[in-house]
Amino acid sequence: MLAVTPRRDITHRLREQLGANLGMEPIPGYGPLQASPLSTAKGCGIDVPKGCAMLLAPAGNLEAAKQAFQAGADAVYVGLKGWSRGGARGEFDCEQLRQCIELAHALGKKVQLAANIIPKPQERQRLLQQLSELADWGLQAVILNDAGFLREVRRKLPGLAITASIGCGALNTDDALFYQDLGATAIVLPGYLEPEEIAAIKAKASIQVEIMLHMVQEFIQLGKCWMPSYVHFAAADRIFPAQRLGGSVKRGGVGTCFRICQQPWTLLNDGVEADQRLFPSRQISRVAELAAFLDAGVDVIKIQGRSLSAEMVSVIIGIYRSAADAWKCGQKGEWDPPALPAMWTVQGR
Amino acid sequence: MGSFELNTTISNLRSLLESDLSAYDAVYLGNIYCRLFEDNFLERTDDLKEGIARVKDQGLRAYVTSYAAPRNDALPKVQIALETAAAAGADAIEVHNLGVLRMVHEQFPGMPAHVGGFANVYTDAGAEVLKEYGAVRFTPNYEISLDEVESITRGAGIPAELQVHGKMPLGVSDYCFLLEYEQHWPEKCPVLCQKQLFLKQGDWAMRSVGKGVLSGKDLCMLEHLPALIAAGHTMFRIEAAYETPAYRFQIGQIYRAALERAVAGDGTVDESAWQVIREHTAVGLCNGFYFGRTGSEYVGKRVEAVAACS
Numbered sequence: 071m072l073a074v075t076p077r078r079d080i081t082h083r084l085r086e087q088l089g090a091n092l093g094m095e096p097i098p099g100y101g102p103l104q105a106s107p108l109s110t111a112k113g114c115g116i117d118v119p120k121g122c123a124m125l126l127a128p129a130g131n132l133e134a135a136k137q138a139f140q141a142g143a144d145a146v147y148v149g150l151k152g153w154s155r156g157g158a159r160g161e162f163d164c165e166q167l168r169q170c171i172e173l174a175h176a177l178g179k180k181v182q183l184a185a186n187i188i189p190k191p192q193e194r195q196r197l198l199q200q201l202s203e204l205a206d207w208g209l210q211a212v213i214l215n216d217a218g219f220l221r222e223v224r225r226k227l228p229g230l231a232i233t234a235s236i237g238c239g240a241l242n243t244d245d246a247l248f249y250q251d252l253g254a255t256a257i258v259l260p261g262y263l264e265p266e267e268i269a270a271i272k273a274k275a276s277i278q279v280e281i282m283l284h285m286v287q288e289f290i291q292l293g294k295c296w297m298p299s300y301v302h303f304a305a306a307d308r309i310f311p312a313q314r315l316g317g318s319v320k321r322g323g324v325g326t327c328f329r330i331c332q333q334p335w336t337l338l339n340d341g342v343e344a345d346q347r348l349f350p351s352r353q354i355s356r357v358a359e360l361a362a363f364l365d366a367g368v369d370v371i372k373i374q375g376r377s378l379s380a381e382m383v384s385v386i387i388g389i390y391r392s393a394a395d396a397w398k399c400g401q402k403g404e405w406d407p408p409a410l411p412a413m414w415t416v417q418g419r
Numbered sequence: 420m421g422s423f424e425l426n427t428t429i430s431n432l433r434s435l436l437e438s439d440l441s442a443y444d445a446v447y448l449g450n451i452y453c454r455l456f457e458d459n460f461l462e463r464t465d466d467l468k469e470g471i472a473r474v475k476d477q478g479l480r481a482y483v484t485s486y487a488a489p490r491n492d493a494l495p496k497v498q499i500a501l502e503t504a505a506a507a508g509a510d511a512i513e514v515h516n517l518g519v520l521r522m523v524h525e526q527f528p529g530m531p532a533h534v535g536g537f538a539n540v541y542t543d544a545g546a547e548v549l550k551e552y553g554a555v556r557f558t559p560n561y562e563i564s565l566d567e568v569e570s571i572t573r574g575a576g577i578p579a580e581l582q583v584h585g586k587m588p589l590g591v592s593d594y595c596f597l598l599e600y601e602q603h604w605p606e607k608c609p610v611l612c613q614k615q616l617f618l619k620q621g622d623w624a625m626r627s628v629g630k631g632v633l634s635g636k637d638l639c640m641l642e643h644l645p646a647l648i649a650a651g652h653t654m655f656r657i658e659a660a661y662e663t664p665a666y667r668f669q670i671g672q673i674y675r676a677a678l679e680r681a682v683a684g685d686g687t688v689d690e691s692a693w694q695v696i697r698e699h700t701a702v703g704l705c706n707g708f709y710f711g712r713t714g715s716e717y718v719g720k721r722v723e724a725v726a727a728c729s
Contacts, residue, residue, distance in 0.1 A: 188541045191570065217517065218544025239539065242491045244518025251521070252548065262593065267491050290590035290632065291488055294537055296562040297589045300634055300714035301623050335618040337627070339604065344616075350596065 122398045123364055123371050126182065126280065127387045130160020130376040135170050135181075137384035142391030145180035146170070147213060149376060150204075153185040153197060155215065155237060160376045171208050180210035184376075186235040188216040198226055205230045215293070217252060224253030231255040236282055237293030243271045250277035258372060260292065261285050261354040265362040272367035280370035281363060283356045284386060289331055289349035298330055357407045360393040422682045423653045425675055426580075427667055428484070428660040431458040432466040435473060437664040442671030443657075445480035447513055450660055451487040451535070452591060452631040454496070457609040461486065461500045471507040484513040487537040487591045487631075497522070505530055511555070514538065524552045531555040533580065536588055541567075543574030550577050556654060561587050564711040569650060578654060581647065583640040584670055585658030586626050586633035587707045587714065595629040613661060615701060623715065624702045628661050634714060636705040637728075639696065642719050643706070644677050645686035666699045693724040703729035 127138035129146040138146050148154075148170060149161035162170060167183070174181045183204060189197050201212055201223060211231035214220045215238060223232055234240060234249040236258040249257050256278035259268070263281065271279055290297065331349040338344065356363070360371070371394065373386055389408055425443050429435045430450035440446060448470045450456040460467045460483070467483065474481035483504035486493055497519055504512055505527050512530055514520040515537035523532050534540055534549050534557035541560050549557065558580045559568045568579050597616065601607050606614055612629035624635030638658075640647065647655070657674060659667045673692040680687060696704070703717075704725045710718045717725045 188545075191542060191544070191574065194544070216539075216542060216545050217548045218542050218546070221548055222544055239488065239516075239537075240518070242489055242494055242516070242518050244494065244521050245516065246518070248517045248521045248552075263490070270491050287593075289592050289594075289596065291593060293539065294488065295590040296560070296708075296714070297625065297632060299562050299708065300587075300589050300625070302713065330620075333620060335620050335625075337600075338617045338619055340615050344600065344603075350594070 122394055123368050125387065125390055125394060126370050126372045127383055128373055128376040128378060129170070129383065130378065131162070131380070132166055132170055132173070134160075134376075134378065134380040134383045135173060137380040138387050139174065139177050139179050141384040141387035142395075143179070143387045145182055145210060146174070147182040147184050147372075147376075149184045150200070153187055153189075153200075155184065155186040155235070167204065168207055171204075175208055181208075182211040182213055182233065183209055184213045184235070186213050186215040186237055189219060194219060194222065198223065201230065202227060211255065213258070217249075220249070220254060221252045233258060233280065235293070236260060239291060239293040242267075243274050246271045246275040246277050246279070250275050256280050256370060258282060260287065261356055262287050265359065265366040268363060268368055269366040278369035279367070280372045281368050282372045282374050283354070283360065283363065284372075284390070285354050285374035286351055287354050288351045295331075301330055357389055357393050360390065361397045364394070364397050423648070423655065423678050424480075425655050425657065425671065425678060426480075426482070427657045427671060429460075429470075429667070430456055430660050431460055432463070432470055433458060434664060435470050439664070439668040440474070440477055440479060440671075442668065442675040443479060445482055445510070446474045447482045447484045447656075448474070448509075449484040449500070451484050451513075451515060451537070453595070453609075453612070453629055454486070454493060455595075455609045456612065462496060464499060464503050467500060467503050468507045471504065471509050475508060480510040481508070482511045482513055482533060483509045484535065485515065485519050487515040487535070488593065489516055489519065490593075494518075494522075501527060501530075514554075517549075517552075520549065520552050520554070528553065534558065536561050536582070537591060540571065543571045546571050546575035546577050550575060556580050558582065558656070561589070562708045562714065565647075565650070565709045566711070572651075579652065580654040580656055581640070581652055581709075582638055582658050582707070583644065583647070583655045584674060585637055585656075585662065586635070587638045587658070587705075588631060588633055589625060589714075590632045592630045592632075596627050596632075597629045617702065626661070626701075633661070634705060634707070635702045636715055636717075637696075637700050637703075638707045639704040639717070639725070640706065640709070641673065641677055641692065641696070642688050642721050643709075644674070645681040648678070648681045662699075669695050670699060688721070690724075693721070693727065697728045700728045 124144040127143035127146045129135035129138055129148045135146045150167055151161045151163050154161055171181045205227060211233050213233040213235045215235040220232055232254045233256040234254045240257050246257050258280040261281055261283045268279055334346050334348055336343055336346050424445055426445035427443055428447045449461040450459045454462055460470055471481040485497055489497055511533050512523050513533040513535045515535035520532055523530055532553045534554045536558040539560050540546050540557045541563060546557055556578050572579050597611050598608060616627045617635055618625045618627055626633040626635050657670055673695060705715045706718050708714050
């Protein structure tokens with residue numbers, strides 16, 4: 071992990087290293103995408119910084135990735151057009167992704183790819199091919215959502231680190247062992263778990279544990295909700311004709327989460343109106359408890375929000391970076407977290 | 420097993436004792452959503468033992484289900500339920516959580532595992548993995564179509580169990596939507612979630628069961644049973660974990676008779692069945708996602724009969 075560096079110094083170094091690329095022009099020496107055969111030993115694996123967990127930031131665009139790195143993220147995760155859950159939150163095309171990887175490498179940082187929809191059987195080969203190419207470019211890890219595809223990627227791309235997405239719904243020690251068996255490198259757990267639960271998982275499982283300490287906890291668990299397609303499936307078909315499977319976001323129904331949980335519902339008790347209300351949801355941000363999670367052995371601190379602006383990513387990552395560095399310096403319990411940005415709210419997600 | 424299996428779900432011993440199960444071949448015991456559900460079989464070892472014995476005494480197969488989304492604090496109880504199920508001669512364990520599937524596979528290798536709808540089986544590749552962990556059947560994720568189900572069964576070589584009637588699960592939560600209403604209503608946890616509580620928005624309705632959301636409409640595949648049989652499906656579920664014993668009995672009878680006719684090549688539907696279904700339906704009928712449409716739609720020829728249930 072890099073030492074804490076004033077942001078202006080990082081920016082200066084970035085400019086020196088990348089020159090005009092900070093403006094997102096194509097990186098010299100790289101042409102258009104070329105197909106390559108499936109490889110068998112690619113990718114650089116998750117390399118958690120020694121002594122402290124990796125800080126993994128969301129990036130919905132290149133500017134957000136830059137800001138995240140500047141603010142102290144060790145890695146960013148990004149979506150690739152057509153293959154990531156919640157595409158409306160921001161996805162990269164291949165060229166942007168390659169530029170992001172180059173940017174990360176120039177800074178000694180890493181990029182993970184959220185390919186966390188469930189591909190149709192006839193799409194699997196194409197996605198495998200694409201992952202192979204991306205691994206050749208230096209992609210660190212891929213985030214996947216389906217146990218079957220996860221195992222297939224492990225077998226065909228053994229050098230690529232794989233993270234079992236939060237959409238896999240893992241919550242407990244045996245879940246971690248299950249995905250460890252399948253060959254996942256890491257598993258993502260929701261931020262409402264307690265440090266004791268993480269410690270118990272780490273005591274039995276060798277798989278790396280990512281925890282999404284900064285996220286919106288919606289009423290229904292991530293990956294276990296198909297309320298939107300119960301209400302709106304046909305509309306999704308009209309909006310995205312034949313582009314992807316219909317249904318919930320994890321099927322790749324791009325944008326088909328209609329946020330029905332964020333609309334008021336009338337609760338009827340035996341047919342009598344009892345209340346008008348939203349499904350409960352809350353913003354989780356456990357930066358004040360970060361030390362307890364790090365003590366518990368968390369390997370990766372993950373921040374939700376590929377839809378966040380670059381400025382917001384920078385602020386949030388900066389706060390978590392400071393907290394993690396304070397822990398690393400032994401300042402347990404002495405770090406007073408600043409207030410979260412007011413814009414980061416459940417409604418604004 | 421005969422040419423088909425019709426099964427249902429029962430959450431506790433009281434409901435089991437009140438239910439006439441003569442229409443069924445098998446029963447899933449336990450409530451998958453909440454540890455606090457009234458006398459949940461999964462929390463009460465003696466009740467679970469007795470439940471398994473009573474089901475088997477009736478010549479039915481006894482399956483024990485497990486929690487949809489257990490955190491570590493629930494695993495010791497899951498472990499006890501698994502041990503109880505194995506010792507009492509349960510015929511299978513239903514798993515919705517892949518960690519629990521691994522527990523069953525590791526500790527009870529001879530115990531058949533039925534993969535439940537919350538395990539998110541969407542593809543043949545996913546089903547193949549679970550088969551290697553001892554799964555002998557799977558309930559597909561509720562939002563996939565019959566065509567996709569067929570692709571999985573053919574590709575992975577594992578049969579599907581299909582919900583054919585009842586409110587369809589739409590989501591599971593880590594906390595209860597209803598607890599805050601305890602102060603306002605005479606009903607308290609653990610019976611509050613058994614009330615007829617619906618969430619409505621315009622024409623849409625969903626049923627809240629506290630830690631879960633179910634379709635407001637009852638999924639109904641009655642007129643499509645001949646097609647399901649013709650497609651090779653043999654395992655069917657009437658979802659009734661939050662329904663009355665009368666619902667379980669009368670809907671079960673309708674489906675048993677219809678399945679027997681379908682197996683015999685008679686695709687007719689007893690017209691009187693629609694009246695019974697209507698009496699047990701609060702906000703109408705749907706087909707779920709089986710035909711690749713919005714889950715709340717109904718596809719079929721019996722439009723008038725179905726409309727009368729709304």
